[in-house]
Amino acid sequence: MAVDHAAAEVDHLAAERAAARFDVEAMKIAWAGSRHAVDVADRMARLVASDPVFRKDNRTMLSRKDLFKDTLRKAAHAWKRIVELRLTEEEASLLRQYVDQPGYVDLHWGMFVPAIKGQGTEEQQKKWLPLAYKFQIIGCYAQTELGHGSNVQGLETTATFDPMTDEFVIHSPTLTSSKWWPGGLGKASTHAVVYARLITEGKDYGIHGFIVQLRSLEDHSPLPGVTLGDIGGKFGSGAYNSMDNGVLRFDHVRIPRDQMLMRLSQVTREGKYVQSDVPKQLLYGTMVYVRQSIVADASKALSRAVCIAVRYSAIRKQFGSQDGGPETQVLNYRTQQSRLFPLLASAYAFRFVGDWLNWLYTDVTQKLEVKDYSTLQEAHACTAGLKAVTTSATADAIEECRKLCGGHGYLNSSGLPELFAVYVPACTYEGDNVVLLLQVARILMKTVSQLTSGKQPVGTMAYMGKVQHLMQSKCAVKTEAFEARALRMAVNCAQNIGQASNQEEGFYERSPDLLEAAVAHIQLIIVTKFIEKVHQDIPGHGVKEQLQNLCNVYALYTLHKHLGDFLATGSLTPKQGALANEQLGKLYAQVRPNAVALVDAFNYTDHYLGSVLGRYDGNVYPALYEEAWKDPLNETVVPEGYHEYLRPLLKQQLKLSRL
Numbered sequence: 001m002a003v004d005h006a007a008a009e010v011d012h013l014a015a016e017r018a019a020a021r022f023d024v025e026a027m028k029i030a031w032a033g034s035r036h037a038v039d040v041a042d043r044m045a046r047l048v049a050s051d052p053v054f055r056k057d058n059r060t061m062l063s064r065k066d067l068f069k070d071t072l073r074k075a076a077h078a079w080k081r082i083v084e085l086r087l088t089e090e091e092a093s094l095l096r097q098y099v100d101q102p103g104y105v106d107l108h109w110g111m112f113v114p115a116i117k118g119q120g121t122e123e124q125q126k127k128w129l130p131l132a133y134k135f136q137i138i139g140c141y142a143q144t145e146l147g148h149g150s151n152v153q154g155l156e157t158t159a160t161f162d163p164m165t166d167e168f169v170i171h172s173p174t175l176t177s178s179k180w181w182p183g184g185l186g187k188a189s190t191h192a193v194v195y196a197r198l199i200t201e202g203k204d205y206g207i208h209g210f211i212v213q214l215r216s217l218e219d220h221s222p223l224p225g226v227t228l229g230d231i232g233g234k235f236g237s238g239a240y241n242s243m244d245n246g247v248l249r250f251d252h253v254r255i256p257r258d259q260m261l262m263r264l265s266q267v268t269r270e271g272k273y274v275q276s277d278v279p280k281q282l283l284y285g286t287m288v289y290v291r292q293s294i295v296a297d298a299s300k301a302l303s304r305a306v307c308i309a310v311r312y313s314a315i316r317k318q319f320g321s322q323d324g325g326p327e328t329q330v331l332n333y334r335t336q337q338s339r340l341f342p343l344l345a346s347a348y349a350f351r352f353v354g355d356w357l358n359w360l361y362t363d364v365t366q367k368l369e370v371k372d373y374s375t376l377q378e379a380h381a382c383t384a385g386l387k388a389v390t391t392s393a394t395a396d397a398i399e400e401c402r403k404l405c406g407g408h409g410y411l412n413s414s415g416l417p418e419l420f421a422v423y424v425p426a427c428t429y430e431g432d433n434v435v436l437l438l439q440v441a442r443i444l445m446k447t448v449s450q451l452t453s454g455k456q457p458v459g460t461m462a463y464m465g466k467v468q469h470l471m472q473s474k475c476a477v478k479t480e481a482f483e484a485r486a487l488r489m490a491v492n493c494a495q496n497i498g499q500a501s502n503q504e505e506g507f508y509e510r511s512p513d514l515l516e517a518a519v520a521h522i523q524l525i526i527v528t529k530f531i532e533k534v535h536q537d538i539p540g541h542g543v544k545e546q547l548q549n550l551c552n553v554y555a556l557y558t559l560h561k562h563l564g565d566f567l568a569t570g571s572l573t574p575k576q577g578a579l580a581n582e583q584l585g586k587l588y589a590q591v592r593p594n595a596v597a598l599v600d601a602f603n604y605t606d607h608y609l610g611s612v613l614g615r616y617d618g619n620v621y622p623a624l625y626e627e628a629w630k631d632p633l634n635e636t637v638v639p640e641g642y643h644e645y646l647r648p649l650l651k652q653q654l655k656l657s658r659l
């Protein structure tokens with residue numbers, strides 16, 4: 001008798017959901033932040049999913065040109081819906097998230113507008129922002145060049161003030177000074193915030209931002225002296241190829257003086273350079289803003305991958321039980337759990353630390369408005385470090401989820417290859433992760449060096465003030481072990497650097513250790529913020545308990561993975577390390593019955609997940625089967641090329657065999 005496997009799989013997910021020991025609706029609120037956040041996300045997700053223009057299941061099969069046109073169409077349609085429905089900023093940005101296709105709008109809203117807000121004077125904001133808000137101009141963020149990305153101070157584009165005409169002359173003096181990478185620049189943008197070396201009265205004052213028009217507002221052709229285009233195809237099919245990352249060269253392009261962003265410093269009519277009393281690091285403010293939003297995005301990308309892998313692992317069965325009973329769901333394998341559940345816990349951990357970082361960023365912004373710059377360093381260290389640690393972990397985790405889904409995970413229809421390809425550049429853009437961690441390490445070294453002078457560290461570095469205690473004690477408490485590990489690694493680095501003939505040389509020599517010290521510090525922040533979250537009042541049956549479990553999984557898994565650090569610094573004994581591992585196994589057993597419900601709490605539509613393996617209804621096999629037939633290769637039974645290449649070959653073999 002034929003068994004309807006498909007129906008059986010569907011029942012499986014229902015059984016998983018019924019077995020969950022907590023209130024999923026309440027967990028949705030804990031994940032999203034509030035009832036309001038759940039409702040608005042739900043509404044926007046459904047709006048997108050039900051609109052045929054936002055279809056994306058065919059995306060990996062489109063040519064680059066068709067994909068780009070599809071992106072323009074989606075962006076225009078999204079804007080039309082935003083205006084027609086009078087969506088709020090919150091609704092609009094969720095709508096953009098669920099459209100789920102990188103495009104010029106991300107850089108327009110995400111970097112061009114914030115750069116003008118952060119670096120422009122009130123007058124400049126009044127002039128440019130209304131144009132940008134109504135899409136009467138489209139902007140991008142043109143900082144990186146062919147020759148320099150990480151080293152911003154090394155950029156070569158020049159902006160030379162000409163007092164005769166009251167203009168800046170923007171010029172690309174070398175091939176390596178060509179702007180290279182800015183998203184939206186290649187084909188869509190009409191304007192850019194261009195970062196260039198300001199030269200006036202014969203002196204180079206370093207990097208500053210300028211608003212430069214690139215294309216005609218009449219026919220979109222490049223303005224005189226401007227050469228620009230797309231830099232070419234990128235990693236993976238679909239994925240980030242929807243974005244027109246661009247190249248841009250200037251040949252003595254003139255812009256009015258008032259298009260220099262003048263909040264941080266000014267050039268007078270006479271050509272005098274005047275520095276404001278604000279720290280010059282505010283020039284990097286747009287990057288800080290985007291880095292904090294990238295941390296929030298990490299939890300979104302990771303939770304999508306984990307949702308697919310958990311649901312599919314509940315559906316997928318391999319091998320029978322000892323007594324010949326039904327086959328085992330792969331989710332029941334201890335190895336599957338030990339690979340998957342830490343990723344599930346990380347998704348929650350990154351979500352909560354992302355919320356905290358958003359709070360920190362808002363707090364710093366408010367302080368800056370009243371000229372309080374005391375938390376600028378903390379904001380830089382936290383955004384840079386958390387961006388680096390969460391994006392690296394998420395990129396690795398998406399690939400691990402692909403492997404957790406076996407062969408089917410490698411199909412585009414699983415959604416995982418495209419998610420990986422679109423996500424991995426997050427480890428590079430907005431600051432290469434190693435470069436960012438070295439920034440954190442520099443701040444750690446500075447903090448350690450100040451300990452002897454009695455200066456008490458604050459914010460996320462405050463634990464370093466407990467130096468006497470943390471350097472000596474054996475740690476029984478979990479957070480204390482994380483604190484001791486981070487502090488001792490930092491102090492070891494500082495001592496080693498101190499022995500070098502000069503500090504810079506010492507920093508250079510010790511940079512691999514410094515990276516690890518920075519990671520230890522950032523992991524401490526993530527663990528601490530997760531613990532703080534579970535100490536809050538969290539309503540809903542069983543919700544707090546589940547989050548407590550996941551928090552323990554995240555902390556103990558991190559500890560297990562980096563046990564070498566904990567042992568080498570004497571922050572834990574080998575026995576404690578072994579006990580932690582034992583405990584981890586027990587925690588996985590507690591997560592197991594709740595796993596499917598824990599990913600349901602992300603509340604993702606099938607449209608947003610974009611995965612036949614992660615379908616809410618669990619109907620995986622019919623969907624996989626159907627999806628295969630949609631491939632353009634299956635449009636004809638006999639493939640194109642048969643008559644040119646297969647038939648002659650086969651005929652030739654036939655002739656040979658008859659000889």
Ligand SMILES: CCCCCCCC/C=C\CCCCCCCCCCCC(=O)SCCNC(=O)CCNC(=O)[C@H](O)C(C)(C)COP(=O)(O)OP(=O)(O)OC[C@H]1O[C@@H](n2cnc3c(N)ncnc32)[C@H](O)[C@@H]1OP(=O)(O)O
Nearest residue numbers: 092093096106109110149150151152281284380429430431
């Ligand atoms: C109606 C609404 C519609 C809604 C639609 C919604 C649409 C969607 C909206 C939003 C989406 C948002 C998402 C955006 C999409 C993102 C896509 C990806 C885009 C990617 C873009 C980019 O990549 S842009 C380019 C990024 N480039 C980099 O990150 C370069 C990295 N390098 C650097 O940052 C710097 O060079 C460096 C920090 C590494 C070194 O700089 P420098 O040499 O100048 O400094 P020092 O090391 O000497 O340090 C000096 C001193 O400064 C301190 N410091 C350094 N940086 C900062 C900082 N950022 N902030 C504060 N302080 C800083 C440093 O610690 C030192 O301090 P001391 O006290 O002197 O020691």
Ligand SMILES: Cc1cc2nc3c(=O)[nH]c(=O)nc-3n(C[C@H](O)[C@H](O)[C@H](O)COP(=O)(O)OP(=O)(O)OC[C@H]3O[C@@H](n4cnc5c(N)ncnc54)[C@H](O)[C@@H]3O)c2cc1C
Nearest residue numbers: 141142143144148149150181182183425428429430431434
């Ligand atoms: C998809 C994508 C979108 C982008 N969008 C934009 C955009 O909109 N606007 C824009 O201006 N830019 C954009 N960029 C550029 C991006 O910001 C840079 O690529 C990034 O900052 C890294 O710089 P780089 O390419 O110069 O790398 P490099 O610095 O050349 O890195 C190469 C290697 O050198 C290492 N390295 C570099 N410096 C050090 C150091 N001091 N110590 C130790 N190791 C080091 C790095 O770790 C890395 O392994 C984008 C990039 C990508 C991939």
